[in-house]
Amino acid sequence: MTMPSKVRIYEVGPRDGLQAEKQSVSTEEKIELIERLAEAGIKSVESGAFVSPKWVPQMADSVSVLSKIKRKQGTSYPVLTPNMKGFYGALEVKADEIALFSAASETFSKKNTNCSIKDSLKRAEEVAEAGISHGMRIRGYISCALGCPYEGEVKKDNIVELAKALREMGCYEVSLGDTIGVGTPHKAKEMLSAVASEVPISELALHFHDSYGQALANILACLELGVSTIDTAVSGLGGCPYAPGASGNVATEDVLYMLDGLGIETDINFDEVIKAGQFICEVLGRKTTSKVAQAYVSRTNN
Ligand code: HMG
Ligand code: MG
Numbered sequence: 386m387t388m389p390s391k392v393r394i395y396e397v398g399p400r401d402g403l404q405a406e407k408q409s410v411s412t413e414e415k416i417e418l419i420e421r422l423a424e425a426g427i428k429s430v431e432s433g434a435f436v437s438p439k440w441v442p443q444m445a446d447s448v449s450v451l452s453k454i455k456r457k458q459g460t461s462y463p464v465l466t467p468n469m470k471g472f473y474g475a476l477e478v479k480a481d482e483i484a485l486f487s488a489a490s491e492t493f494s495k496k497n498t499n500c501s502i503k504d505s506l507k508r509a510e511e512v513a514e515a516g517i518s519h520g521m522r523i524r525g526y527i528s529c530a531l532g533c534p535y536e537g538e539v540k541k542d543n544i545v546e547l548a549k550a551l552r553e554m555g556c557y558e559v560s561l562g563d564t565i566g567v568g569t570p571h572k573a574k575e576m577l578s579a580v581a582s583e584v585p586i587s588e589l590a591l592h593f594h595d596s597y598g599q600a601l602a603n604i605l606a607c608l609e610l611g612v613s614t615i616d617t618a619v620s621g622l623g624g625c626p627y628a629p630g631a632s633g634n635v636a637t638e639d640v641l642y643m644l645d646g647l648g649i650e651t652d653i654n655f656d657e658v659i660k661a662g663q664f665i666c667e668v669l670g671r672k673t674t675s676k677v678a679q680a681y682v683s684r685t686n687n
Contacts, residue, residue: 387611388608388609388611388647388649389608389611389612389613389649390648390649390650391613391649391650391651391652392608392613392614392615392644392649392650392651393428393429393613393614393615393651394427394428394429394614394615394617394637394640394641394651394653395429395431395560395590395614395615395616395617396422396427396429396430396431396616396617396618396619396637397431397592397616397617397618397623397634398418398422398617398618398619398620398622398623398634398637398665399415399418399419399422399430399431399432399433399450400431400432400433400434400444400464400465401431401616401618401622401623401625401634402618402619402620402622402623402633402634402665403415403443403444403622404434404441404443404444404623404625404626405443405622405623405625405626405631405633406443406622406669408668408669408670408671409443410443410665410668410669412446412449412450412453414665414668415432415433415446415450416450416453416454417664418619418661418664418665418668419432419450419454419462420454420455420457421657421660421661421664422619422658422661423457423460423462424457424657425653425654425657425658425661426651426652426653426654426657427460427637427653427658428459428460428461429460429461429463429482430460430461430462430463431462431463431464431465431484432447432450432451432454432462432463432464433446433447433450433451433464433465434447434464434465434471435447435464435465435466435467435470435471435472435473435474435475436465436467436471440626441626444465447464447474447478448474448477448478451464451478451480452478461481461482461522462480462481462482463480463481463482463483463484463522463524464478464480464482464483464484465483465484465486466483466484466485466512466516467485467486467498467505467508467512468508468511468512469508469511469512469515471512472512472515472516475516475521476519480521481521481522482521482522482523482524483512483516483521483522483523483524484523484524484525484526484560485509485512485513485523485524485525485526485551485554485556486498486505486509486525486526486527486528487502487505487506487509487525487526487527487528487547487551488502488505488527488528488529488533488564489502489527489528489529489530489533489539489540489543489544489547490502490528490529490533490535490536490539490543491536492533492535492536493528493529493533493534493535493536493564493627493628496535496627497528497625497627497628502543502547506547506550509525509551509554510554513554513555513556514554514555516555517555522557523554523555523556523557524556524557524558524559524560525548525551525552525554525556525558525559525560526559526560526562526592527544527547527548527551527559527560527561527562528562528564528625528628529562529564529565530544530561530562530563530564530568530576531563531567531568531572531573531576531603532563532564532565532567532568533564533565534564534565534628534629534630534631541575541576541579542579544561544576544579544580545579545580545582545583545584547559548561548580548583548584548589549583549584552584552588556588557588558588558589558590558614559580559584559588559589559590560589560590560591560592560614560616561576561577561580561589561590561591561592562592562593562594563592563593563594563600563603564594564625564628564631565594565596565628565630565631566593566594566595566596566597566598566599566600566631566632567596567597567599568593568599568603569599569602569603570599570602570603570605570606571606573591573593573603573604573606573607574603574606574607574609574610577589577591577607577610577612578610581610581612586610586611586612586613587613589612589614590612590614590615590616591603591604591607591612591614591615591616592616592634593616593634593635594623594625594631594632594633594634594635595621595632595633595634595635595636595674596630596631596632600634600635601635601639601640601643604635604640604643605643605647608647608649615635615640616634617634617635617636617637617639617640618633618634618635618636618637619636619637619638619658619661619662619665619675620633620636620637620638620662620665620666620673620674620675620678621633621634621635621636621639621673621674621675622634622665632674633674636662636673636674636675636676636677636678637658637662637675638655638658638659638662638673638675638677638678638681639675639676639677639678641653641655641658641677642655642677642681659678659681659682662675662678663678663682
């Protein structure tokens with residue numbers, strides 16, 4: 386397999402990024418971030434989560450956010466829906482795409498969604514069926530694909546079985562999450578290769594957090610297998626409230642820069658993504674964790 390000539394970026398900053406931020410972000414600021422990312426040419430911008438506000442208060446205004454964003458034609462605005470209650474929220478805001486989530490580790494599943502892996506699949510199946518009957522696109526996530534914060538190593542077979550199950554429910558794509566960013570390139574490639582032996586690689590995505598600074602190296606290794614969808618977060622925002630030690634997702638800016646250097650197209654306006662990153666960092670009152678954004682801004686300021 387050779388590297389893809391084009392990669393689709395699936396932006397998770399407004400959801401995965403903001404769910405983990407302590408600083409509160411207003412509904413209007415979330416909307417501005419989402420609209421800026423879509424204007425930059427990103428065609429999938431995950432924009433909220435219909436989860437319990439007691440569990441993740443940062444996503445409590447997802448109904449308002451999704452109801453008020455100006456939707457750009459050709460762009461999708463997926464939302465997380467862990468159960469039917471979440472699904473009804475997605476239905477209320479006419480979500481075009483919903484994301485189901487499961488995990489390759491029992492302890493993480495319990496901590497994140499208060500149920501076993503088996504029960505998370507049962508819930509997911511019900512939601513998938515409802516989503517499909519309403520014409521929504523369904524995406525699946527598998528957390529802890531390269532390690533669990535509670536159990537350590539996870540079995541590759543578990544990930545393969547989960548990916549197959551999510552695909553059978555109708556997910557057009559399964560995103561493989563290195564939730565705590567512990568993976569290294571060979572392990573990432575081996576895991577992807579195992580899943581790709583059962584699910585077409587064109588239906589798989591990478592969702593790598595960058596806690597150990599390995600995400601870009603892991604993505605590069607996996608690109609060699611032909612994977613062509615990458616989840617990223619502007620400014621490297623992100624984490625999971627139920628994954629201690631997890632830091633942000635790989636930064637959109639860093640991935641765009643690397644892909645450009647590899648001659649891989651994304652059709653995304655890099656400068657506009659940089660500006661969106663500056664905007665949200667100002668709101669949060671903190672520095673970007675994207676090395677590329679830091680270098681680019683300091684070069685253009687000099
Ligand atoms: P539960 O407490 O077991 O739910 O939570 P329950 O069914 O027993 O209901 C308890 C209460 O929650 C009830 O309210 C329900 O109405 C309410 P009460 O009667 O007590 O007032 N409730 C809800 N409220 C709003 N939206 C809902 C909902 N469901 C029930 N959908 C539940 C189960 C799944 C809801 C909870 O565990 C939860 O919200 N978990 C979400 C955790 C989360 O969002 N984690 C972060 C996202 S996943 C992630 O970041 C990983 C990823 O990025 C990939 C990677 O990096 O690996 C995707
Ligand atoms: Mg994540």
